[in-house]
Amino acid sequence: MKIERILVCTAVLSMLVSSTSIAQPEDAEPASEAVEQEEEFKNGLLFGFTHAFRLETSSTAGEPRRSDHVYGFQFGYERVLHRYVALSIIKPFYFNRERTDSALEIVVTGLYRKNSWEPFLGAGIVSTVGSVKESEAEGESVSFTFGLLFIAGFKYFVTPQWGIELEFGYSYVPKNNAVEHEFVDSYQGVYFF
Numbered sequence: 001m002k003i004e005r006i007l008v009c010t011a012v013l014s015m016l017v018s019s020t021s022i023a024q025p026e027d028a029e030p031a032s033e034a035v036e037q038e039e040e041f042k043n044g045l046l047f048g049f050t051h052a053f054r055l056e057t058s059s060t061a062g063e064p065r066r067s068d069h070v071y072g073f074q075f076g077y078e079r080v081l082h083r084y085v086a087l088s089i090i091k092p093f094y095f096n097r098e099r100t101d102s103a104l105e106i107v108v109t110g111l112y113r114k115n116s117w118e119p120f121l122g123a124g125i126v127s128t129v130g131s132v133k134e135s136e137a138e139g140e141s142v143s144f145t146f147g148l149l150f151i152a153g154f155k156y157f158v159t160p161q162w163g164i165e166l167e168f169g170y171s172y173v174p175k176n177n178a179v180e181h182e183f184v185d186s187y188q189g190v191y192f193f
Contacts, residue, residue, distance in 0.1 A: 002144075005102065015151055018103070022160060025094070031172040038076070041080075041160065041161060041192035041193055042079060042080045042192075043075075043077070043078070043079055043080075043177075043192065043193050044077070044078035044079075044080070044190050044191065044192045044193075045075070045078075045190070045191045045192075045193075046071065046075060046077070046078060046088075046090065046165065046188050046189070046190050047072070047075045047076075047188055047189055048071075048165070048186055048187050048188020048189060049071075049072070049073070049092070049186070049187050049188070050072055050073065050074050050092050050184060050185070050186040050187075050188075051069065051070070051071050051072075051184070051185050051186075052069070052070050052071075052094055052182050052183065052184045053067065053068075053069055053182070053183045053184075054068055054070065054181070054182050054183075055067045055180070055181045055183075055192075056068060056175070056178050056180045056181075057178060057179050057180075058178045058180070059177050059178065059179075060177055068096060068098065068099070069096065070094035070095060070096045070099065070101065071094065071095060072092055072094040072095050072101075073092070073093060074090055074091060074092035074093065074186060074188065075090075075091055075103060076088055076089055076090035076091060076105075077089050078190075080156075083113075084089075084110055084111060084112060085111070086108075086109045086111055086120075086181040087106075087107070087108055087109075088105070088106070088107045088108075088109060088122070088124075089103040089104070089105070089106055090104075090107065091103070091104055091105075092105070092186075096137060097133075098132060098133050099130055099131065099132045099133065100130070100131045101128050101129070101130040101131075102128065102129050102130075102149065103126055103127065103128040103129075104126070104128075105124060105126045105149055106124045106125055106126075107122045107123065107124030107149060107151060108122055108123065108124055109121065109122030109151070110122065115170060116156055116157045116158075116163075117154060117155070117157075118154060118155040118156075118157065118163075119152075119153070119154040120151075120152070120153060120154065120155070121151070121152050121193050122150070122151045123148070123149065123150050123151075124148075124149045124151075125146070125147070125148060125149060126146070126147050126148070126149040126171050126173070127144070127145065127146045127147075127181070128144070128145045128146075128173070129141050129142065129143075129144055129145075130142070130144075130145070137174070143175075144175070145173045145174075145175060145180070147171050147173030147174065147180070148171065148172045148173075149169060149170070149171045150169065150170050150171075151167055151168065151170075152167070152168055152169075152192055153165060153167035153168055153186075154166060155165050155184065156188060159184050160192075160193050161191060161193065162189070162190070162191055163190045163192075164187075164188070164189055164190070165174045165186070165187070165188045165189070165190050166185075166186070166187060167184075167185070167186040167187075167188070168180070168183075168185050168186075169182075169184040169185075169186070170183055170184070171182070171184065172177055
């Protein structure tokens with residue numbers, strides 16, 4: 001009777017062991033590594049507010065410098081290409097009483113994540129379609145500009161998917177007989193998936 005019980009217990013245990021080995025093949029990764037891979041989010045959405053100070057200098061002697069402040073919002077997409085490199089496509093919209101601008105920025109950033117903090121540096125290109133109200137008689141003029149963009153900032157992740165971002169930027173935009181220097185600060189929320 002004891003031998004029969006031992007044989008039944010052995011048979012049950014052997015079935016349990018074989019069923020768990022079928023459920024987890026030898027090539028399967030440990031559970032801790034699988035969790036780490038699931039938390040590596042590669043795509044991000046950005047939305048926030050932005051401000052720019054623009055200083056336009058003319059190459060013609062005697063013409064004064066023009067400057068203005070514009071405010072607006074922006075949204076964008078970020079793709080993490082490598083642990084230390086990301087590509088961002090950002091679409092800001094700027095407004096004030098005299099002008100309305102719609103820009104497109106394509107930026108490659110180098111980043112380094114340490115716990116919840118992620119500082120970054122980047123460079124890219126910016127193209128802008130702007131509408132400026134000249135005067136009542138002249139109406140509005142529309143312009144297209146193209147320039148270089150340099151950014152620096154950091155993200156702070158509240159959770160692995162949600163964070164906030166502070167960014168500072170400088171744009172160098174050559175125009176006809178003038179150069180525009182643009183200093184930008186942006187505050188935005190980020191969501192990674």
